Amino acid sequence: MASTLEQRLGQINWNDFDSAKGFDSNEIPPLLVKLDSPDANAALEAAQQLWNVVSHQANVGSNSVPTLPFLIELLPSVSTEIQSEILDIIYNFACHARMCADRAESLSLTGWHRDLATRLITDRSVLDSFGQADDQDLIEWSVMIGEELDVVADRIQDGG
Known part of the structure; x- marks a missing residue:
């Protein structure tokens, strides 16, 4: 029997993960559900708050790692507007992975940074599929994410 989204979110100890801007990672599960x-307004508010918690101004914390699979899972079932918001968050994750791959800010692709980068690359086909969307914003997000992940994949392949 498949567990519900809420049950799977409840199995994660969100206190174990930090947020780059000091937000409480325990905010993530109810935001993902919303x-x-x-209610389109509730979904949009949740997406905007989730952006703050997991990718505020491209600052990404370790809470991005358990959040990403749920974002990928939700992409097909949400409205185009929410898909765009989710892809914006994922773009910030991809930019962070690229900064690590480029060793900017003394970061490197180790620990949770590498886990995030690896998961992004694993989910690349889902993200690339939005390049064929009917919505121009979704296409642009897909292309921008792909450009970041191309660099990350090359660095990982080169042993970065």
Whole structure:
């Protein structure tokens, strides 16, 4: 029997993960659930708050690692507007992975940074599929994410 989204989110100890801007990672589960809300305003508010918690101004913390699979899972079932918001968050994750791959800010692709980069590359086909969307914003997010991940994949392949 498949567990619900809430059950799977509840199995994660969100206190174990930090946020780059000091937000409480325990905010993430209810925000993820609200992304798929039939109330468009509630879903949009949740997406915008989630952006703050996990990728505020491209600052990414370790809470991005357990959040990413749920974002990928939700992408097909949410509205185009929420898909765009989710891809914006994922773009920030990809930019962070690229900064690490480029060794900017004394970061490197180790620990959770590498886990995030590896998961992004694993989910690349899902992200690339939005390059064929009917919505121009989704296409642009897909292209921008792909450009970042091309560099990250090359660095990982080269032993970065």
